[in-house]
Amino acid sequence: xxxxxxxxxxxxxxxxxxxxxxxxxxxxxxxxxxxxxxxxxxxxxxxxxxxxxxxxxxxxxxxxxxxxxxxxxxxxxxxxxxxxxxxxxxxxxxxxxxxxxxxxxxxxxxxxxxxxxxxx
Numbered sequence: 001x002x003x004x005x006x007x008x009x010x011x012x013x014x015x016x017x018x019x020x021x022x023x024x025x026x027x028x029x030x031x032x033x034x035x036x037x038x039x040x041x042x043x044x045x046x047x048x049x050x051x052x053x054x055x056x057x058x059x060x061x062x063x064x065x066x067x068x069x070x071x072x073x074x075x076x077x078x079x080x081x082x083x084x085x086x087x088x089x090x091x092x093x094x095x096x097x098x099x100x101x102x103x104x105x106x107x108x109x110x111x112x113x114x115x116x117x118x119x120x
Contacts, residue, residue, distance in 0.1 A: 011042075013042065013054075015054055015074045015113065015115055016074060016075065016113070018040055018042075018054045019040070020038035020039055020040050020054060020055075020056055021038060021039065021040055022036075022037075022038055023037045023038055023039045023055075024037075025037045025062065029062045029063050029064060030060065030061070030062055031060075031062060031063060031105065032060060032061045033059055033060025033061060033108075034058075034060060035057050035058050035059065035060030035061075035062055035108060036057070036058045037055070037056070037057050038055075038056045039053055039054060039055040039056065040053055040054050041053040042054065045119070049119045050117070050118065050119035051116075051117070051118040051119060052115075052116065052117045052118075053115070053116060054074075054113065054114070054115055054116075055071075055113070055114055055116055056076075056111065056112065056113040056114075057078075057106070057108050057111070057112050058108065058111045059108045059109060059110065059111065060108055061105065061106065061107045061108070062105070062108075063103070063104065063105050063106075064103075064104050064106065065101065065102070065103055065104075066098040066099065066100060066101065066102040066103075066104055067098070067100050067118045067119070068098070068099060068100040068118065068119060069098045069116055069117065069118045070095065070096075070097050070116065070117050071095070071096055071098075071114040071115065071116035071117075072093070072094070072095045072114060072115050072116075073090045073091055073092055073093065073094045073095075073096075073112060073113070073114050074092065074113045074114060074115060075092055075111070075112070075113045076091070076092070076108070076109075076110040076111045076112030076113055077089070077090065077091040077092075077108075077109045077110045077112065078090055078106050078107060078108045078109060078110075078112045079106075079107045079109070080096070080098075080105070080106050080107075081104060081105045081107075082098075082102050082103070082104055083102070083103040083104065083105075085102070090112075
């Protein structure tokens with residue numbers, strides 16, 4: 001994890017080539033399939049309230065409670081059902097905003113990789 005005080009002020013990464021680390025998924029979140037989650041935090045604010053990074057999930061269906069997040073899909077496809085709200089289909093090049101506290105169900109059709117910022 002990189003904190004604001006340790007990070008270079010500006011940098012670039014080639015998102016498809018970023019090596020990701022395992023992020024354990026709570027078995028209670030898995031609705032179907034055997035999805036695997038990996039990710040890498042590229043930047044974290046000194047107070048830990050903002051994160052920027054890369055996240056990936058393999059096919060399956062999972063539930064989540066969201067943070068304030070903006071993300072852009074780099075590869076893959078998923079359908080995100082927001083409880084009491086919209087159904088959002090995302091694929092390469094799509095940007096989405098999820099609100100803190102949204103309860104979601106993600107149906108991942110193809111391994112999805114996204115660049116994100118949490119803590120808008």
